[in-house]
Structure formats: C-alpha cells, structure tokens
Amino acid sequence: MILRTENVGKTFGAFSALRNVSVVIPRGRLTAIIGPNGAGKSTFFNVISGALRPSEGRVFFEEREITAAPQHALARMGIAKSYQITNIFPNLTVLENVRVAAQARVSRFQIWRSRAMLAAPLHEAEALLEFVGLTGRATFLAGSLAHGEQRALEIAIALASKPRLLLLDEPTAGMSPEETRVFMELIVKLARERTVVLVEHKMKLVMNISDHVIVLHHGEVLAEGTPDEIRANDDVKRVYLGQTQRAGARST
Amino acid sequence: MSQAPAAFARVADLCSRHRVAAMIAFFLVFPWLMPYKALAINVLILGLFAVGFNLIYGYTGLLSFGHAAFYGMGAYGCGIAIARYGLPWPAALAIGILLAGLGALVIGGLSIRRRGIYFAMVTLALAQCVYYIAYQAEPLTGGENGLRGVDVKTISLGLVELDFLAPTVKYYFILIFVALALWCLSRILESPFGAILEAIRENEARARACGIDVERSKLVAFVLSGLFCGLAGGLKAMHLSIVPTEVLHYHTSGLVVIMALLGGMGTFFGPFVGAAVFLLVEDQISLFTIHWQFFAGALFILFVLFFPRGIWGSLTHRIGRT
Amino acid sequence: MGARREEEVRLLEGRAEGMATPARSIMASAMAGITLELLALQAFAGLALGTIFVLLAVGLSLIFGLLTVVNFAHGAFFMVGAYFGVYLFGLTGSFWFCLVGVPLGVGCLGLVVERILIRPLYGRNIDYPLLLTFGLGYVLVDLVRMTFGIEGRNFSTPDALRGSVSIGVGDFPLYRLFVIGITALILLGLWWLIEGTRAGLIIRAGARDPEIVRTLGVDVSRVWLLVFALGTALAGLAGVLAAPMRGVYPEMGVPVLIEAFVVTVVGGMGSLLGAVVAGLLLGIVVSLTSLVAPPMANISMFVVMALVLLFRPTGLFGRAGLMG
Numbered sequence: 001m002i003l004r005t006e007n008v009g010k011t012f013g014a015f016s017a018l019r020n021v022s023v024v025i026p027r028g029r030l031t032a033i034i035g036p037n038g039a040g041k042s043t044f045f046n047v048i049s050g051a052l053r054p055s056e057g058r059v060f061f062e063e064r065e066i067t068a069a070p071q072h073a074l075a076r077m078g079i080a081k082s083y084q085i086t087n088i089f090p091n092l093t094v095l096e097n098v099r100v101a102a103q104a105r106v107s108r109f110q111i112w113r114s115r116a117m118l119a120a121p122l123h124e125a126e127a128l129l130e131f132v133g134l135t136g137r138a139t140f141l142a143g144s145l146a147h148g149e150q151r152a153l154e155i156a157i158a159l160a161s162k163p164r165l166l167l168l169d170e171p172t173a174g175m176s177p178e179e180t181r182v183f184m185e186l187i188v189k190l191a192r193e194r195t196v197v198l199v200e201h202k203m204k205l206v207m208n209i210s211d212h213v214i215v216l217h218h219g220e221v222l223a224e225g226t227p228d229e230i231r232a233n234d235d236v237k238r239v240y241l242g243q244t245q246r247a248g249a250r251s252t
Numbered sequence: 253m254s255q256a257p258a259a260f261a262r263v264a265d266l267c268s269r270h271r272v273a274a275m276i277a278f279f280l281v282f283p284w285l286m287p288y289k290a291l292a293i294n295v296l297i298l299g300l301f302a303v304g305f306n307l308i309y310g311y312t313g314l315l316s317f318g319h320a321a322f323y324g325m326g327a328y329g330c331g332i333a334i335a336r337y338g339l340p341w342p343a344a345l346a347i348g349i350l351l352a353g354l355g356a357l358v359i360g361g362l363s364i365r366r367r368g369i370y371f372a373m374v375t376l377a378l379a380q381c382v383y384y385i386a387y388q389a390e391p392l393t394g395g396e397n398g399l400r401g402v403d404v405k406t407i408s409l410g411l412v413e414l415d416f417l418a419p420t421v422k423y424y425f426i427l428i429f430v431a432l433a434l435w436c437l438s439r440i441l442e443s444p445f446g447a448i449l450e451a452i453r454e455n456e457a458r459a460r461a462c463g464i465d466v467e468r469s470k471l472v473a474f475v476l477s478g479l480f481c482g483l484a485g486g487l488k489a490m491h492l493s494i495v496p497t498e499v500l501h502y503h504t505s506g507l508v509v510i511m512a513l514l515g516g517m518g519t520f521f522g523p524f525v526g527a528a529v530f531l532l533v534e535d536q537i538s539l540f541t542i543h544w545q546f547f548a549g550a551l552f553i554l555f556v557l558f559f560p561r562g563i564w565g566s567l568t569h570r571i572g573r574t
Numbered sequence: 575m576g577a578r579r580e581e582e583v584r585l586l587e588g589r590a591e592g593m594a595t596p597a598r599s600i601m602a603s604a605m606a607g608i609t610l611e612l613l614a615l616q617a618f619a620g621l622a623l624g625t626i627f628v629l630l631a632v633g634l635s636l637i638f639g640l641l642t643v644v645n646f647a648h649g650a651f652f653m654v655g656a657y658f659g660v661y662l663f664g665l666t667g668s669f670w671f672c673l674v675g676v677p678l679g680v681g682c683l684g685l686v687v688e689r690i691l692i693r694p695l696y697g698r699n700i701d702y703p704l705l706l707t708f709g710l711g712y713v714l715v716d717l718v719r720m721t722f723g724i725e726g727r728n729f730s731t732p733d734a735l736r737g738s739v740s741i742g743v744g745d746f747p748l749y750r751l752f753v754i755g756i757t758a759l760i761l762l763g764l765w766w767l768i769e770g771t772r773a774g775l776i777i778r779a780g781a782r783d784p785e786i787v788r789t790l791g792v793d794v795s796r797v798w799l800l801v802f803a804l805g806t807a808l809a810g811l812a813g814v815l816a817a818p819m820r821g822v823y824p825e826m827g828v829p830v831l832i833e834a835f836v837v838t839v840v841g842g843m844g845s846l847l848g849a850v851v852a853g854l855l856l857g858i859v860v861s862l863t864s865l866v867a868p869p870m871a872n873i874s875m876f877v878v879m880a881l882v883l884l885f886r887p888t889g890l891f892g893r894a895g896l897m898g
Contacts, residue, residue: 362880362883363883365887367887370843372704373836374839374883377832377835377836377879381876384873388869388872502828543716543720545715546713546720549710549716553709553710553713556709557694557695560699
C-alpha cells in the first residue's frame with residue numbers, strides 16, 4: 001500500500017465534488033480510477049497530487065500524512081504527476097524541460113557554479129528522452145512539438161523526479177488511436193518499476209492493463225477491485241451501460 | 253530574412269558566448285558614443301538598476317513596481333554612511349547594498365505569495381511607504397530636500413589617487429563595478445538556480461509539481477535583484493554627491509520598468525539599451541518641450557502594443573540569439 | 575468641525591511642529607485632552623476620506639474582477655475627472671451638472687481606451703494590459719498639463735454645500751456629509767445593478783467563467799468594454815467629488831492610485847464588499863492617526879496592509895468572484 005485516503009471530501013461552495021472517499025492504492029501495481037464525466041475523478045486526482053486541499057478527510061503517502069503538504073514537497077517525497085492539459089515549459093528546449101525537472105531534486109539554491117557542471121541531471125534527462133523516444137527532438141523548443149510528442153515529454157518530466165508513485169490524468173486525451181496504443185504500452189512499461197495511478201474515463205482502455213480499478217460516481221466510490229470484479233459488478237454495469245451504448249452509437 | 257554575412261555571424265556568436273566580455277569591451281568605448289560623459293555615466297548606473305530589475309522580471313517573471321525602494325535604499329544607505337558618519341566609500345557602498353538586500357527580504361517576504369495577483373500593487377505600495385518614511389526621517393535623510401554632502405572627491409586605490417570628480421575617471425570607476433555586477437549576474441543566470449528561475453517563468457505550476465519551492469526561489473531572486481539595484485543606487489549617490497528623494501518615488505520604479513521593456517526583458521544587454529534610449533529621448537525631447545513624459549508614455553504604449561520584446565530583444569530574436 | 579475644535583487642533587499642531595517624534599506628538603495630544611468627541615469627529619472625517627477610497631477601489635476591483643487587468647491608470651482617470659469637473663463647472667456653473675457629466679465623460683474616455691488600447695492585448699501575457707495602463711497614466715497626466723497648465727486649479731466647494739452641520743458630537747462640513755451620502759447612494763445603485771439585474775448577472779457570471787458567458791451567446795467583449803467604462807467613470811466621479819477637498823493638480827492621481835491599491839489589497843481583490851469595508855476602515859485609520867500621531871499618518875495605511883498580508887494574505891474578503 002503506497003497511498004491511502006481516509007474519508008476524503010471536497011466541496012466547492014455548495015457543490016460537493018467528493019464525498020467520503022476512502023481508498024487504498026496498492027504498491028507496485030497499476031491502478032485505474034474510472035468513472036463517467038463529472039464523477040469527481042479530476043478532483044480526486046488533484047487532491048492526491050497535492051494541488052487541492054480536501055475539505056475533509058486525510059491523505060497518507062507511505063503512512064505519512066500529506067493532506068496539507070505543499071505541492072513541491074510531494075514531488076520531493078516521491079510523487080509525480082502529469083497533467084490532463086499539456087503542461088510543459090514551452091520556451092525551453094525539450095532536453096532542458098527534463099533536465100531542470102531532474103535538477104530540481106538535487107539542487108535548490110546554487111547560484112554560483114554553472115549548471116553544466118551538474119552531470120547527473122543531464123545524463124538522467126538524456127536517458128529519459130531516450131526512454132520516451134524524444135532524443136531526436138532534444139534541441140527543439142518544447143512548444144514546437146506535436147501534441148503526442150508533448151504528452152511524451154510530460155511523462156519524461158514527471159519521471160525526472162524519480163517518483164515511486166506516478167499519477168497520470170487522462171494522458172491519452174486528444175490522441176489518435178495509434179498514438180493511444182503506443183502510449184498505453186509505455187504506461188505498462190512504467191508500471192513495472194513503480195506504482196502508477198491512471199485516471200481515465202475511457203473504460204475499455206484501462207480494463208485490460210490495470211491490476212486494480214476504482215470506480216467513482218457522483219463523487220463517491222461506487223466499486224473497487226480487480227478488473228474482472230468490476231466487470232461483473234451490477235452497479236458499475238448500470239452506470240456505464242448507458243455510457244457505452246451512447247459511445248457505441250457515435251463511434252465508427 | 254536576409255542572410256547575415258559569415259563574419260558577422262561569427263562575431264555575433266562569439267559575443268553571445270562571452271557576453272560579459274563583449275559588453276565590457278563595448279562600454280570601454282561607450283563614452284565617445286554619447287553626446288556628453290554625464291549621460292554615459294547615467295546610462296551605466298540606470299542600466300545597472302534595470303539589470304537588477306531584469307533579473308526579477310525578465311528572467312523570473314515577477315513584475316515589481318516598487319524597485320525604487322532598493323535603488324533608493326542603496327543610495328541613502330551609501331549616502332548616509334558617507335555624509336552623516338564619514339565612512340570611507342567602500343564601506344558605504346557595502347552598507348547601501350546590504351540595506352537594499354535587507355529591504356528586498358522584507359518587501360519580498362510580504363509580497364511574494366501563492367496567489368501573485370497583488371504583487372505589482374503591493375510592491376508599489378510598500379516602496380511608497382519607504383519613500384514616506386525617508387521623507388519623514390529628516391535628521392537622517394534630509395527630508396524633502398534630499399541628502400546633501402555625499403562627497404567623494406578622491407578615490408585611493410593603493411598607490412594611485414584618482415580624481416573622482418573628473419567625468420572620465422568617474423565613468424571608468426563606475427564601469428568596474430558594473431562589470432563585476434554583470435559577471436556575477438552571468439554566473440547566477442548560468443547556475444542551477446538560474447535554470448529554476450527560467451522554469452518558474454515558463455510555467456510556475458509545473459515547476460511546483462517538479463519539486464521546486466517556487467515561493468522561496470522567488471524570494472531569493474528578489475533579494476539578489478535588490479542587491480544589484482542597491483549597488484546602482486550607491487553609485488548614484490556617489491556620482492551626484494546628493495541623494496534626492498525621487499530615488500525612492502513611484503516614478504523611479506516606473507522608470508526602470510519602462511527602460512527594461514524598451515530595451516528588452518530577459519536579455520542580457522537589453523537593460524542598457526533601454527536606459528540609453530530612454531535617457532537620449534528624455535534629453536533630446538526636453539530640449540523643446542517640458543512635456544517629454546507624454547512622449548515617453550506614448551512610446552512605451554507603442555512598445556507594449558507592437559514591440560513587447562523591446563529593441564534589443566526584437567533584434568536578437570531576429571538574429572536568433574539571446 | 576466647530577471653530578473651537580479647530581482652534582484646539584491648530585494649537586496642537588503648532589506645538590507638535592517643533593517635536594519630531596511620534597511619542598511627543600501623542601503626549602502633546604494627551605496634554606491638550608483629546609476628547610471622545612474630537613475622536614468621533616475625526617473618525618467621521620475619516621469616513622468622508624474613506625468614501626473616496628471606496629469609489630476608487632470599487633472601480634479597480636470591478637475592472638480586475640472581470641478583465642483581470644490591474645488598471646494602473648486609475649489614478650489618472652481620477653485626475654481627469656477632477657479636471658473635467660473644473661472645465662464643466664467653468665462652462666455651466668452647475669456642480670450638479672458636473673456630477674452627471676464627469677462620470678459620463680470619463681466613462682466615454684474609458685470606452686475608447688479599452689476598445690483601442692487594451693482590447694488588442696487580451697490573450698497575450700497578462701502583464702501587458704497592466705503595463706499599457708501604466709504608460710497611459712503618464713500620457714494622461716501630460717495631456718492635462720498641456721491643456722490646463724502645470725499649476726493646480728482651484729475648485730471651491732459649491733455654494734449650496736458650504737458650511738457645517740451639527741452631527742451630535744460636533745460640527746461637520748456639509749460637503750463631506752454630502753460626499754458620504756452620494757457614495758452610499760451609488761453603492762446602493764451598484765449593488766442593485768449587480769445583484770438585481772440581468773446585466774449584473776452577466777457581470778457576475780463573466781467574472782467567474784468567461785467561457786460560460788460566451789456560450790450563452792453574450793458578447794463578452796461588450797461586457798468588458800462596459801465594465802471598464804463603469805470602473806473609470808467611478809474613478810472620474812471620485813475625482814470631481816474629491817476636488818473641493820483635495821485641490822486639483824496634475825499629479826493628484828499618483829498618491830490616489832497607491833491608496834486605491836492598498837484598499838484593494840486589504841479588502842480583497844474582486845470583492846466589492848471588501849472594497850467598501852477596507853476603504854472606510856482605512857479612511858478612519860488615516861484620519862485618526864493624523865490626529866493622534868501626525869508623522870505616522872502617511873504610513874498608517876501601509877502598516878494595516880502589511881498586517882493583512884501577514885495574517886490574511888487574500889484580503890479581508892478576498893475571493894475569486896465578484897460581490898463575494
């Protein structure tokens with residue numbers, strides 16, 4: 001168990017986005033958090049990644065309470081995230097994007113020596129670019145990359161802080177089916193060495209690759225278990241049946 | 253876009269890789285490019301002021317409207333040390349710099365927050381507060397008449413006695429400090445911390461998620477910026493032999509914003525270009541009208557609308573270098 | 575203030591002049607016996623001072639809340655309002671005409687500024703509109719200097735509003751009472767506009783989420799245009815109201831801009847209630863400080879701001895939406 005939430009709730013004014021969410025994220029596995037749009041997935045993601053403070057309840061990372069911890073502290077503890085809307089450093093080179101993320105782990109206020117003297121972050125960045133297949137783009141400005149490449153860069157930046165827990169928020173949004181397939185292979189590769197939590201609303205995508213699934217609905221946990229258990233779950237079928245029918249009618 | 257001749261491209265490349273040396277070389281001959289030496293001296297001093305501001309705005313992305321506080325604290329610190337306590341100029345300059353850094357720590361501590369929407373307003377207000385305090389503290393600062401008696405007539409450097417009152421001597425003396433400051437700035441920008449500042453400017457939220465303590469880093473950058481501006485202020489005090497209250501006023505804070513934008517933010521040489529252009533424009537226009545502020549303001553508006561990269565920034569952007 | 579009170583205060587100030595430190599000023603006041611009535615009168619004067627702050631801060635907050643633009647020309651619009659008042663008064667001799675004409679005129683100027691200068695900057699770096707209004711401030715000040723000269727102008731209190739009125743604890747200038755009254759009316763009108771009308775609903779919705787307003791078919795840029803005009807009109811009105819109290823000179827916008835910023839930070843950006851409370855509070859603080867410890871009067875509002883920044887950084891009523 002790497003991350004645990006205890007009765008987490010989040011309200012925005014009168015609107016209650018999350019209610020009584022208590023889940024356990026198993027270590028070393030790929031966990032998917034699914035649910036229809038508006039289920040509270042993004043809110044929950046933001047709470048466990050430190051971007052939002054819950055209105056009630058607590059969050060524990062490796063048994064340390066992180067409910068009120070500032071975001072930058074979480075990265076240092078070993079939690080990294082990628083964003084739903086691509087969030088990179090547009091006017092820095094692709095290499096520098098990853099390098100500065102790797103450097104952030106080891107250096108805080110070194111103002112005198114040259115950054116080129118720090119060999120480790122540079123090597124790590126090069127290795128990561130290789131891993132996500134962006135070596136050829138290393139000297140390009142990050143803002144000039146194609147959408148799929150930017151998503152890959154996102155992952156590389158997230159990996160640069162050597163996280164034990166990697167949080168991905170709808171990483172395949174806006175990708176073509178081919179790009180999605182390649183990306184999903186990457187995610188499975190990642191999950192072998194660390195815990196990965198994936199937030200997705202495309203159920204089919206994640207059921208085949210996840211070890212553990214959490215279903216959210218209207219801000220509450222509807223079901224939790226292995227993909228098979230979830231597939232057999234009546235509540236889930238009821239909630240999603242309408243969704244898949246509509247989706248089926250629209251897709252080619 | 254026309255192809256730059258090969259020689260020019262080689263020189264440009266050399267300059268961008270050894271920018272501090274290139275700038276020093278340029279400034280060695282600069283006085284002869286200006287109509288008169290005092291203008292060249294002002295360009296150096298105000299340029300240094302703008303360099304300090306550029307660190308926090310151009311490189312970190314924080315728009316401060318209160319930087320006159322640090323320029324002024326440097327000026328008053330140095331000036332008071334010399335005029336009221338008779339300290340030698342090296343100690344006075346150091347005091348001015350340290351006072352400015354301390355001021356930056358306090359003002360930065362109050363204005364740098366998680367939600368930065370108030371930053372411009374708070375820095376403006378706090379700097380004006382410093383202005384009012386200096387205005388009131390008449391026995392120390394001379395009140396509304398300014399501080400008089402910041403007399404530095406000769407500079408002894410070991411065996412050599414320099415006549416500080418001679419404009420040429422003054423210029424090269426000040427250039428030594430400007431060169432040192434630029435060298436320090438270059439190192440800071442090249443450092444790992446410099447990379448952090450760039451990341452913060454590019455995408456603050458992302459920087460935070462990477463583990464960067466954004467608020468703490470901004471504060472460090474703010475204090476460093478204050479130190480540079482304090483040095484500029486101290487040099488100004490020595491140059492003028494008086495410290496006018498205007499050094500702390502909103503207009504001076506606005507001045508440095510104008511110079512930085514005109515020249516080009518986020519570039520190394522831009523602040524000096526901005527200072528030179530502004531001072532030349534003010535100098536020439538006040539020859540035939542007292543309403544030069546109108547032209548300065550209109551020029552500034554034009555730049556914000558059409559040339560936000562500034563003169564040097566637009567130039568280097570076209571040539572493709574920083 | 576009654577003649578006797580004025581005498582007392584003048585004596586106080588005279589004695590305090592030779593003394594530099596705040597401590598001695600406080601002692602001087604204590605010696606002369608600051609009565610509760612004097613304090614109450616001074617606090618009331620602070621209300622009058624505060625209402626000008628409020629009008630400015632409300633305009634600033636409206637513009638920021640909706641357009642996310644910090645209007646650095648706000649003080650300049652205030653100054654233009656005062657001068658436009660001088661001009662209209664010279665033309666018509668009617669202060670009441672000025673009260674209507676000035677906000678209309680300054681609002682029109684605001685319309686033009688938003689349309690031509692600020693609109694091109696939306697979508698770019700969020701600092702650019704701020705920078706532009708900053709430059710605009712300089713342009714407006716020198717334009718006024720070119721038109722009206724660099725010396726100040728006199729704007730005497732309109733005849734109908736001269737003299738003092740008894741308010742229980744003493745005599746208070748009628749004009750200042752009028753300013754308090756008219757500001758209260760305007761605030762009520764604003765409140766009705768924002769809470770009770772469809773236009774106000776659009777403004778509130780637009781402050782929270784411009785996208786929603788757009789999808790509802792409302793022209794967001796039109797809303798922004800009008801809100802900017804409204805904000806600057808309020809600044810202009812504040813200028814003409816303040817003219818008899820503060821005098822009219824081209825540089826009058828600078829201290830006022832800073833005051834508006836301090837009030838906004840203390841009250842909370844985007845909150846109209848915050849602007850009102852903070853404006854009145856700071857007016858009273860400054861006024862009382864100038865009685866009890868005159869050398870500290872100028873910096874008293876910054877002390878309050880510093881305290882707010884330390885203990886409640888988003889402002890007393892700071893929140894994302896309007897009318898929070």
